[in-house]
Amino acid sequence: MVKEHDLPYLRRCVELAAEALEAGDEPFGSVLVAADGTVLAEDHNRVASGDRTRHPEFELARWSAAHLTPDQRAAATVYTSGEHCPMCAAAHAWVGLGRLVYVASSEQLVGWLGELGVPAAPVRALPVNEVAPGVRVEGPVPELAEEVRALHRRFHGAAA
Numbered sequence: 001m002v003k004e005h006d007l008p009y010l011r012r013c014v015e016l017a018a019e020a021l022e023a024g025d026e027p028f029g030s031v032l033v034a035a036d037g038t039v040l041a042e043d044h045n046r047v048a049s050g051d052r053t054r055h056p057e058f059e060l061a062r063w064s065a066a067h068l069t070p071d072q073r074a075a076a077t078v079y080t081s082g083e084h085c086p087m088c089a090a091a092h093a094w095v096g097l098g099r100l101v102y103v104a105s106s107e108q109l110v111g112w113l114g115e116l117g118v119p120a121a122p123v124r125a126l127p128v129n130e131v132a133p134g135v136r137v138e139g140p141v142p143e144l145a146e147e148v149r150a151l152h153r154r155f156h157g158a159a160a
């Protein structure tokens with residue numbers, strides 16, 4: 001259940017997604033938050049570099065493996081503007097991260113990109129729990145999903 005105290009972190013994810021867009025990248029942003037509410041790390045998509053594995057959720061999983069104990073990882077929450085792709089869902093589970101909260105689901109994103117005529121991705125957009133059944137996943141968050149949709153429309157050159 002997404003709570004009021006989750007919303008500032010989710011808004012930050014949307015801001016990071018907007019920063020990615022401004023930098024010419026796909027609009028995705030993610031924030032890693034400790035059990036006490038401290039923001040530990042954040043990132044946005046960097047696939048415009050040419051490396052299409054540079055998703056923020058993947059970066060945060062690796063950051064957490066390098067900097068947090070297993071207990072700290074399990075108690076942490078990853079907030080993200082869009083539900084993890086299978087690669088990132090797997091990384092989240094392999095490093096033992098805890099709760100995952102997304103604004104827009106992969107199903108929503110596929111629908112939006114389909115409307116825009118964007119070719120299908122090379123990786124199927126499975127729900128996180130089909131890839132990583134033990135992860136506690138929450139979302140979508142309707143009050144912010146339209147903002148995320150507008151960012152994707154801008155990235156693909158459509159009117160908001």
Ligand SMILES: [Zn+2]
Binds near residue numbers: 087088
């Ligand atoms: Zn991903």
